[in-house]
Structures are given as structure tokens and as C-alpha cells.
Amino acid sequence: MKILLDSGSGGRASHRLISDVFVRHFDNPALRRMDDAAVLALDGPLAMSTDGYTVTPLFFPGGSIGTLAVHGTVNDVAMMGARPRFLSCAFILEEGLDSGILERVVSDMAEAARRAGVDIVTGDTKVVPRGACDKLFITTTGVGRVFADPAPSGHSARPGDVILVSGAVGDHGLTVMVQRDGLSFSTDVRSDSAPLADMVEDIVRSAGEVHVLRDPTRGGLATTLNEIAEQSGVACVLEEAAIPVHDSVRAGCDLLGLDPLYLANEGKLICMVPEDRAEAALAAMSRSSYGREAALVGRIEAAERPRVELCTFMGGSRLLSMLEGAPLPRIC
């Protein structure tokens, strides 16, 4: 079956799509009522985040646009020291899309939401003429209660903090690139798409004082650290040898002239804590199945000009600047 323009008309065809696909998979009391809006009960300071998802291909080893649409937004909310609870989702579908593909995506989203402990409580679907979008786009918005006090923020890195990452970097970015362009090498790379809310809760409770939590998605570790360095007016000094990178990712990057520090991650976080809290935070990360390769990778130093510096394995140093545009493979 193909998705037709009728499926987004608001009439019977829309209703069939909503009840047969969305409500069936996302089922929860708020959604089942099918009112104009979901009525939620949440108190205290709230964190809210929204994100649009477009990715080619829609499915890749380790995840899909569906898992990204849940994990990406859930993780953004979690990085504020919050427990994500509810998601909204809006679909833009291309006329002629195979309904089996939509079903797979929605089923991935439902499974990801269950694992992340969030309900998808409201949504919308539009169908656009063939060619007006690429198969399907998803936008999700998430809300959750902030439990950390004070809440972590990119502005709160201080000299003396250490920089922790929850695992190996670059897996997602390289996976999507390899899949998209049909490259025949590095077949064992997998996206790290994963929900991090449980890990965040454990980190905040175990370490007590957490200054910064960020998920290094697009632009990778290097770009996210540059953002934090600028927001906090500090220098991030990294030890190259300490940064976890899987061998397959390193080999793929060598071949394509890419730097894993600039590739996207979808299930990793950067955490900055005072040095005496590092052990507790690392232990919390390692308790999560998504944080087994967590490592201390650097330190925050005072600086006149914000910068990210990498001490290379051979004792030299270089600057890590922000990503300029999408990483492109090189010629030779």
C-alpha cells in the first residue's frame, strides 16, 4: 500500500492512518482520547526541546529515523538534568511512500519511546505531493521535569573541571555516510543511537555536582566542545590518546580523510564535573549499557580566548576548531 494525499486530508483516510498506525503503536491514555491536545500533569521547572529529523537512508545498522526522532529529543531534554516524560511528533510524508516503511518507522519509535520511558501523547500527519519531501520527515518535541539543582548548562564549565565522554565517538556519523553512499568497507560500524536519560539520572545522583551535560550530535565532539568553550569562556584541553574511538571507525576515517572527532553521535554524552567527582560520574556511566567505554578525556583550563586544544599522542598539540560544513570525503 502507498500513502496517498488523501491520508493527510483530515477525512476518513486520515483517521484510518491515525488509528491503524499511530495509535496502535504509540498507545497510551492521553493519545487514546483523540482530543485536540493532550492534558498532562507535570510540576516544577520543566525542560523542553524540539528537533526535526531527516536522514538518508531511513534505516541503518543500529537504528533508524524513528529511533533518532525519539532518542535525539529525549537526550536533549535529559542534558538539562531533566527526566523526559512526554513527546509530541509531527510527520511529513511524501505521497507514494510505502506504508510498510511508515509502519516500520513508527514501530521503531514506539519501541524507542518505551525504552526511554516516555509517552508520545500528541501528533500530526501531513502528506505532501511526490517530490516535495524525501520520503518522510519527523519533528518531535519533548518535555520533562528538571531534577538537577542547579541544572547543568553549557555556561557552567569551570577551570579545574574534567571532561568525560560516555563512550567511543564517531560511530553514527560514519555509519550513515557508509550506508548512504554504498561504501563497501567498514561493514561492522553501527550507529550508537540510544536513550541517555537513565544514565543522566545516575550521573547527577552519584556525582552530586555536574556542571555541563551535552550530547555531541552533529559536528561531533570537537564542535560541541567549541560551543561549550565559548559559552563558558574557558579552554578545553583534550588528550588524544584518551578519547575512545572504535578501530573500524578510525580505519574508515583514515580512508575517507575524515576526523572522528567531527562525526555525529546519537547515544553519547559529554559531562564536565569537578575533578573530585570524576570517579563517581564515570562509575555511573559505566553502569549503563550505553556507557561501558566511558573515559576521562581532558580538562577545563582558564583562558583569555575560548579554545579547544588537543594534545596529540606524540606530545604535540593542535587546535580543534568548529566544523565548517558537512564533512566531505577527500580525493586521495
Added chain:
Amino acid sequence: MDLSLPFRDPALCRSLLDALSRELDAFGRPVRFMEVCGTHTVSIFQSGLRPLLPANLTHLSGPGCPVCVTHDSEIAAILEAAGRPGVIVAAFGDLLRVPGPDGRTLRSVLAEGARVQVVYSPLDAVKLAASCPGETVVFPAVGFETTAPAIAGALLTARRQGVRNFCILPCCKLVPPALRALLEAPDESVPDRQERIDAFLLPGHVAVVLGLAPFRFVAEEFGRPAVVGGFQPADILSALCLMVRMLREGRPAVGNTYVRAVSEEGSPAARQVMDAVFRPADAFWRGLGRIPQSGLVLRGEWADFDGFRCLGVERKETKPVPGCRCGDILRGRLTPDRCPLFGTVCTPQNPTGPCMVSTEGSCAAWYRYGGR
């Protein structure tokens, strides 16, 4: 297992750095070296080797990035081809950001409706053509002796498989003629030896194909040591050590420290494929201008694959960019930070000159990694 790991061993690198310092002290005067390979440029910055090099060794980046030296007029021709109806341009990724004389790039014409596809190998472009019989797939043939054999191989495949809707825009360049041009350049502006390049670090990838013979003139005619080096820090350091030793002993020669990949005779098979399809011709290099016999054009019997001919695209004369000092930078007369446009007018986001356009360009590497 990562086979390059031993060549990044910190202890090995430190002992090579010590050996390099001792050689330099024994030689007794500061030296200026140049590499002519973008991968060397990036490796030296990326590994953090640059700030560790002894103070009496100045290391310069020459015309070693194939994307950077692709001439304005060639980029303009590629963009013109992309604008033709029924054309799909299949290009290497790093070509997408290179600006033509009017500031447009393959990436920007993509937004205007042109069809541009990133490919990882020229063979992928032939496959694309075979799967789109109604379109013409144009592959901009950019690169040095490293990529030229693969491009030639793709043409052999296209002919064998009867793929007729495929052509290339031949823009490949040859490294040895460019080295000769650097060495022969009249240096009125640099009368003393302070600006002279004492020795060359030769490109490992190019030497895999060419072997050592095409580089002998550097030592025999110009008396400068030239050493082929690999791309890991220990490879580069051992090549630099050999270059200083040759200077110290007063015995300039062509050496090879990348023996695990480069043999004396190179790859005759690769050269044979390249020679079957291409012949040398004069070529224009961005920043350096016309260099005799430094480019590759298609041989007559391959003219039906020549995109300039098939599409009627021409290389039109272009004007140099005012203020841009890339020519001096590629010749090693200036470091990127001394160019008045560097980092202000000319940045990786908005490159003015060739050395800023590709990640392997010397200005781009200097900008990104904080050169000093």
C-alpha cells in the same frame, strides 16, 4: 589491527625528533624544507608534529593538494557542464566547495537545480552512467598521478561495457613538472639563500605509481636532496632526518623511507594504464600559472570521452584574485599567516585563494589547526 600504529609510536617519534635535532646541530645552519603532498600537510598538523619540529627547521607546504591547484578556468568549466540540461556531474567530495571565478561552487549550483553526485571512485561514476542511460554523467578528472590511473581504468571499463553517456573533464596534474617549475622559477625577489628550499619531502602516494626515477632531476640537476616519505609521524620524521643527513654530508640524492609502499620502479601497471589513455600537455595551476607538460589530456583515440569536446565546454581565461598571495605560499616564499587576506577576508567558510579551499590546502590546515 591498525597496521599504521607502530609508525605513530610516541617513543619512536621522540627518538626520531632527537635524531633530527642532532643532525641539524651537526649541519650547523637553519634549513628550509618543503612537502608537496596535501596528506603530508594535514598529517604534520594533525599529529601535532609541527610545534615539535626543531626551531632551525622551517617546513613549508608546496603545491600538493590536487583540489587546490585545479585552475579557476577548470572549475568554471565544471560548473558550466553542471548547468547543462541532461547532465549529472559525479565528483569527488572535496571538489564541491571549491569556488569558481564568480564565487559559485558545485554545492551552490546544486541548490540552483543542477545535479551533482558525490562519488568515491571514478568507477562509481561509470556505474551511475550505466544506471541513467538517458543522462550524461560527467566526471571532473582532478588529481595527480595517484588518481589518474584509476580514472584511466574507469574509461577502459566504460569502453569495454559500451557505456556511451559518460565523459570526463580532464584536469589531472603531474607532480614532477611542478617541482621542476618551482626549482627553475627565477628568484629575483629572493637573492640570498634564506628563501631557498634546501630539500623536498616527496609525496608517498605519487611515488607508489611513479617510483623514484622521475624525481632524480631534483638531486642531479638542482643539487637538492629529495626523500619519499610515508604519512605517519615516524615516516615523516625519518624522511626529514635523511634529508638533513644528505645536506650535512653534501651528497644530495633521491631517497626513500617509505619502503613498505614505494618501490624503486613504482607501479609499471598503473603507469601503463595511465599512458594508454592520457598524454602529457601544458596545464594551468591555480596560484602557479602555466607549467609546461604538467597536465594530462586524453589521447586522440579517447576523444569521445572528452567532456570539453562532447559538451562544447571551454576553459575561459580568468583573472587572478587581487591581494591573494597563494602563488607565493605554494612556492614557499610566504607562510599563510603572512598573507594580508588570511583569516580575515579569506577563511575556510569563504575561501578566496586555492590554498584555503580544500581541507588539505596549506592555508586551510594552518587556519584549522592553529599554525605557528
